[in-house]
Amino acid sequence: MKTSWRSASFVVGAAAMLALTTACGQESGTSSVGSQNVGATAPAGGYGSVGAGTSASASPGGNGYGADGQQAAGGQSTSAGKLAVTDNAELGKVLTDGAGLTLYRYDEDTAEPPKSNCDGDCAKAWPPVPADDASAGAGIDKSLLGEVTRADGTKQLTIGGWPAYRYAKDTKAGDVTGQGVGGKWFALAPTGKKASLASLPGLSVRKDPKLGEIVVDKNGMTVYRFIKDVAWPKVISNCTGACLEKWPAVAPVSPNDTKGIEKKGLMGFTRPDGVKQMTVDCWPAYTFSGDTAPGDTNGQGVGGTWYVMAPSGKPIGAPKK
Structure with a gap:
């Protein structure tokens, strides 16, 4: 045939x-389930569990998020600070926080109206960016900065309506290891859209x-x-x-x-x-x-x-x- x-x-x-x-x-x-071959240790659920692959526990030069998703002693501040725009060879212009860590968006969230659907284990792997002290640096339209109230009552930063996150496995400024995780997580462009070179x-x-x-x-x-x-x-x-x-x-x-x-x-x-x-x-x-x-x-x-x-x-x- x-x-x-x-x-x-x-x-x-x-x-x-x-x-x-x-x-x-x-x-x-x-065919029957027995014919399948998952053959992967990558996390299910689309959010890149901190339990998969490399550990997200704090380490020297790390981002300060321990395995429980909380700031580790001596780690970097969880505050957003002055946001900046950095150039990435693969992704073009990428939005970063005041410490140079990449900010991400989640396809399961919504921007109109803003709503975060990342809680529990998801929020441990993808710590929400607080909205309280965020400010717009050069190349960022400050009118695109907003906030959304999460299920626990905290305020999360939004960019163009999209809730912003860091990735617990990004260990230094400029890392974009969260890009494409689960086919649902993408680095933020300064406009709130997905970062893309072309x-x-x-x-x-x-x-x-x-x-x-x-x-x-x-x-x-x-x-x-x-x-x-x-x-x-x-x-x-x-x-x-x-x-x-x-x-x-x-x-x-x-x-x-x-x-x-x-x-x-x-x-x-x-x-x-x-x-x-x-x-x-x-x-x-x-x-x-x-x-x-x-x-x-x-x-x-x-x-x-x-x-x-x-x-x-x-x-x-x-x-x-």
């Missing part, structure tokens, strides 16, 4: 779309020094393929439940919103769990919660089943059958 589809010629227009739809299928099934298409290609041309999403995060998935005769994702928390599905994008990606089998499908997911050459596409910044490829080869996706949809470095 796979060989005949690949060798078939496509006609322009509706007939081509029909052929593509028939080849990939519009619905997917799931606007990327929904899917595009970047040159990795070790892996060659690889697929990245709109945030520059590496895209992966799970070799236990199925593309023929219909799309089947065998990554569900806890696996999908570690390996979030790439949301569908228009083929016109891609650059450098082969158009064959480039479409979205709806999973049995209701999540909509993008495919390349009919193979489901994922990001990895263990990648914390654009350019990271920490998911490569995990469990012997997860591999970076090539522009053709092939898994780079996967063993040949």
Whole structure:
């Protein structure tokens, strides 16, 4: 089936779309949970638990947040101070606090009206920035600074309506290790938007020094393929439940919103769990919660089943059958 589809010629227009739809299928099934391979120690929940990876406990030169999310003795002040704008080679202009620590925003929050949805363990990993003494430095519109009352009654700084956080694993000024964590945390630009050096298409290609041309999403995060998935005769994702928390599905994008990606089998499908997911050459596409910044490829080869996706949809470095 796979060989005949690949060798078939496509006609322009509706007939081509029909052929593509028939080849990939519009619905997917799931195999048993036993077929999954989460293969990751990255945190679930999308906020980068302080218990995962490196410890967030205070250390010399650290940011002063201990494992309990509180300021450690001798650590830096939790106050915001005068905010500043710094230039980052990967992200462009990034907002920092008075100590030079990067400020972040969370996709699960809202800006209109401002509301923080990061509490408990989340707030330990991502300490909210207090609003009381924050002021605007050069290049920052002071009218964008505001505050929101958190569930515990404290006032949190907002930028353009978005609640601001630090990341407990940023240990020195200029660190941006929180960028892209869980696909939900992003460095703040001075406008309150996500920091971005350039606007990327929904899917595009970047040159990795070790892996060659690889697929990245709109945030520059590496895209992966799970070799236990199925593309023929219909799309089947065998990554569900806890696996999908570690390996979030790439949301569908228009083929016109891609650059450098082969158009064959480039479409979205709806999973049995209701999540909509993008495919390349009919193979489901994922990001990895263990990648914390654009350019990271920490998911490569995990469990012997997860591999970076090539522009053709092939898994780079996967063993040949």
